[in-house]
Amino acid sequence: MSNTNHKVLRIGLAGLGTVGQGFIKLLKLNNDTIALKSERSIILSAVSAQNKMKERSVSLEPYRWEEDPVKLATSHDIDVFIELIGGTDGIALEAVKAALNAGKDVITANKAMLAHHGFELSQLAESQNLCIRFEAAVVGGVPVIKALSEGLAGNKLNRICGVMNGTCNYILTRMENQRLSYKSVFNEAKKLGYLEADPNLDVGGIDAGHKLSLLSSIAFGTQVDFNSMEIEGIDRITIEDIEQASDMGYRIKLLGLSQLTDDGLEQRTQPCLVPRYSPLGQIEGATNLVALEGNFAGKIYLQGPGAGEGPTASAVMSDVIDLARGIRIPTFGQKVATQKKVSAINSASEAPYYLRFELIDKPGILAKIASSLGSANISINRMRQYGHSSEVAPVIMLTHKTTPTHINRAINEIELSGVSTIKPLAIRIEED
Numbered sequence: 001m002s003n004t005n006h007k008v009l010r011i012g013l014a015g016l017g018t019v020g021q022g023f024i025k026l027l028k029l030n031n032d033t034i035a036l037k038s039e040r041s042i043i044l045s046a047v048s049a050q051n052k053m054k055e056r057s058v059s060l061e062p063y064r065w066e067e068d069p070v071k072l073a074t075s076h077d078i079d080v081f082i083e084l085i086g087g088t089d090g091i092a093l094e095a096v097k098a099a100l101n102a103g104k105d106v107i108t109a110n111k112a113m114l115a116h117h118g119f120e121l122s123q124l125a126e127s128q129n130l131c132i133r134f135e136a137a138v139v140g141g142v143p144v145i146k147a148l149s150e151g152l153a154g155n156k157l158n159r160i161c162g163v164m165n166g167t168c169n170y171i172l173t174r175m176e177n178q179r180l181s182y183k184s185v186f187n188e189a190k191k192l193g194y195l196e197a198d199p200n201l202d203v204g205g206i207d208a209g210h211k212l213s214l215l216s217s218i219a220f221g222t223q224v225d226f227n228s229m230e231i232e233g234i235d236r237i238t239i240e241d242i243e244q245a246s247d248m249g250y251r252i253k254l255l256g257l258s259q260l261t262d263d264g265l266e267q268r269t270q271p272c273l274v275p276r277y278s279p280l281g282q283i284e285g286a287t288n289l290v291a292l293e294g295n296f297a298g299k300i301y302l303q304g305p306g307a308g309e310g311p312t313a314s315a316v317m318s319d320v321i322d323l324a325r326g327i328r329i330p331t332f333g334q335k336v337a338t339q340k341k342v343s344a345i346n347s348a349s350e351a352p353y354y355l356r357f358e359l360i361d362k363p364g365i366l367a368k369i370a371s372s373l374g375s376a377n378i379s380i381n382r383m384r385q386y387g388h389s390s391e392v393a394p395v396i397m398l399t400h401k402t403t404p405t406h407i408n409r410a411i412n413e414i415e416l417s418g419v420s421t422i423k424p425l426a427i428r429i430e431e432d
Contacts, residue, residue: 014069015084016049022313038324073099083108109136115210115226122331133319139288141311142304149333155294157219166286166306167202168254204233205269212256220260228344230268264343273429350401356425376410
């Protein structure tokens with residue numbers, strides 16, 4: 001078991017990608033400041049990665065090299081194991097389990113692993129009186145985990161809402177600002193290295209879902225439940241959608257939203273229209289923003305870079321300093337035995353919707369659309385037609401507040417009727 005009374009805190013680091021190298025730079029450059037803040041000397045004892053000979057921006061000569069991260073995790077010359085390997089399962093999960101079983105505290109930036117195995121790992125850590133810290137796993141350098149588990153610990157959390165994937169926000173704002181297609185900006189982001197090896201983790205909303213599931217667990221005292229989350233990506237968003245939204249005073253953002261109700265836990269990541277001049281609407285590029293609503297603190301906004309060498313390494317170091325100071329709290333803010341297992345519910349709250357159709361240009365088609373919406377108890381607020389051709393009439397509608405159930409019912413009926421040449425697109429409008 002880690003002993004916080006030692007004058008020196010010894011680190012084992014597995015994973016020497018962008019963040020791992022950034023951590024080494026930070027520890028070297030700010031060593032004196034870190035020692036003063038933590039009141040202990042912090043040293044990097046050993047490192048591990050797939051390829052020792054790979055060219056890197058930092059020298060590894062001062063550190064013992066360990067080929068096997070699992071062996072590093074159990075080494076006698078480390079007190080804390082930092083996992084920056086990544087991946088839901090495999091060697092990263094094996095190494096974290098080995099570290100905990102060997103009595104080592106763990107720091108990780110691996111949101112996918114925690115989203116899928118967080119409850120199991122927190123049980124293991126608690127049984128050993130150990131800590132798992134993961135500030136770097138959610139929105140990079142923005143201290144949202146600390147805000148939830150410490151700063152807002154006395155509040156009953158009502159809602160979480162935010163832009164939690166910088167890549168999606170980069171794509172959407174680049175499309176808008178340069179009037180580019182989704183496909184062209186997607187390819188650009190891929191060339192720049194902004195996308196994960198599996199791009200669907202980003203543009204499919206999965207990465208944001210991983211992060212949201214961790215925040216929900218801390219905020220609401222529930223067991224991590226990523227598998228029941230509603231997830232929708234941005235791949236169907238067109239430049240026309242972005243421009244039409246802009247004309248009506250909105251911008252399109254991929255949002256993560258969660259709230260605990262009497263019926264259960266609602267968690268969803270999906271594109272939404274937000275007012276252009278709202279805090280969420282003003283976020284540009286790869287910036288992230290998370291809004292936390294507490295019953296006494298009110299709405300707190302946390303904004304900053306969601307990824308990158310410096311911000312993420314800074315978040316890892318904040319966890320190191322907390323452990324060095326002897327700050328030890330349960331993985332998800334409270335004891336495992338007190339975490340509730342709650343039912344998952346689909347989003348049921350009412351909201352206006354943006355609807356896009358490409359209608360066959362024949363008499364009576366709009367009447368059929370109106371009939372389908374009316375039979376689902378959906379009232380139309382605004383409608384506009386643009387880019388009319390001899391065969392297809394693109395039509396945009398904004399509804400009054402309605403439920404997702406009613407929207408899905410109407411969309412399915414319209415799709416089956418064959419009056420739209422594409423599957424109708426429905427985007428929720430989040431006014432606040």
